Amino acid sequence: MSxxxxxxxxxxxxxxxxxxxxxxxxxxxxxxxxxxxxxxxRLGGFGRFFSDQDSLKQQAIFFHxxxxxxxxxxxxxxxxxxxxxxxxxALMDEMQLTGEARREAQExxxxxxxxxxxxxxxxxxxxxxTHGRRDILQVFLEIxxxxxxxxxxxxxxxxxxxxxxxxPLGFRRRDLDYLISIYEAEIRFRRGRSQxxxxxxxxxxxxxxxxxxSEQQSIDDAYRILGVSASDDEKVIxxxxxxxxxxxxxxxxxSKGLPEQAMEIAKKKAQDIQxxxxxxxxxxxx
Numbered sequence: 074m075s076x077x078x079x080x081x082x083x084x085x086x087x088x089x090x091x092x093x094x095x096x097x098x099x100x101x102x103x104x105x106x107x108x109x110x111x112x113x114x115r116l117g118g119f120g121r122f123f124s125d126q127d128s129l130k131q132q133a134i135f136f137h138x139x140x141x142x143x144x145x146x147x148x149x150x151x152x153x154x155x156x157x158x159x160x161x162x163a164l165m166d167e168m169q170l171t172g173e174a175r176r177e178a179q180e181x182x183x184x185x186x187x188x189x190x191x192x193x194x195x196x197x198x199x200x201x202x203t204h205g206r207r208d209i210l211q212v213f214l215e216i217x218x219x220x221x222x223x224x225x226x227x228x229x230x231x232x233x234x235x236x237x238x239x240x241p242l243g244f245r246r247r248d249l250d251y252l253i254s255i256y257e258a259e260i261r262f263r264r265g266r267s268q269x270x271x272x273x274x275x276x277x278x279x280x281x282x283x284x285x286x287s288e289q290q291s292i293d294d295a296y297r298i299l300g301v302s303a304s305d306d307e308k309v310i311x312x313x314x315x316x317x318x319x320x321x322x323x324x325x326x327x328s329k330g331l332p333e334q335a336m337e338i339a340k341k342k343a344q345d346i347q348x349x350x351x352x353x354x355x356x357x358x359x
Contacts (some may be wrong), residue, residue, distance in 0.1 A: 135332055136170075138199040139213060140178045142238055143220055144185025145192050149230040153186060160223040164216070167337050196241040208320050209331050210242045211252070216338055218256050227253065251300075258297035259345045265291055266348065292356055295349035307359045314350045318343060 140161065147157040161182050170178050184190060203209045217238060221231040239249045265286030296303055301313045319325065321343040323336050331339065 134199055134202040135213070135335070136178060137181045138195055139216065140181035141185035141190065141195060142192065142217055144182035145190055146217060146221060146231060146234045148186040149234045150228055156224050160220050164220070168335060192237060193241050196238060200242055205243065207243065208326060211320060212326065212331060212335065212339055214239060214242060214244060215252060215256065215342065216335070218253055219338070222256065222260070255298060255300065258294040259342070261286070262291065262294040262298060262349060263345060291352065295352045298345055298349040299353070310353060314346065317346045321346065
């Protein structure tokens, strides 16, 4: 329970009105502490994950906004499938949400499924809580994009919800389309590289036709992941690589307010960016 309102109220009250002022300040401070405590308690068990009181509320808002938006996304086509529930559950597992925090995530997911859920207002509050930090907001949006592709494709209804999410977070439609195209490239790249590793390299079918993820496809996706093209020079590619890594560097994201429980998503993206850059370096010899 917070007591700083009482302490500060009493101190400032004493400075102006001595003993009567201190008493009045103590009373006012008590109501401030009570109101703040009630406001924070509405964020539920997410707060138990954090020991830093300065960032506790902001990070709890991150989780509530994320899982309620995820619920809204799952209900985009009118029904929530078992696959979409599995995606939300897997995300809770990956973020190591347990006990009360997990129940709060589940409740937020249920809230988000409601037809009249105030998605835009919720996201505006989230934007304010992050002070508009674009890298944090981008990771948030990328998590939802990943969830939308859980069944292997993005429906028009899901795209409409993602567009509705992107706008109050400060992303235009072209920004959303860009992030979606990068995610699609990352999925192909990740799966293709894994396939190549299992098969011992690039394979060809009968008559020399490629039967698996080709070297050229891998290179093309590597360029997309960095947001560059094959015609760009070394300087442009290196600059794009550093920018993309900075957007997903775990230490930087944590310092800016991304909950550590959401860090695995950023780490996977950073690994894809690193692998894509290494492949391009190898291909171009710099």
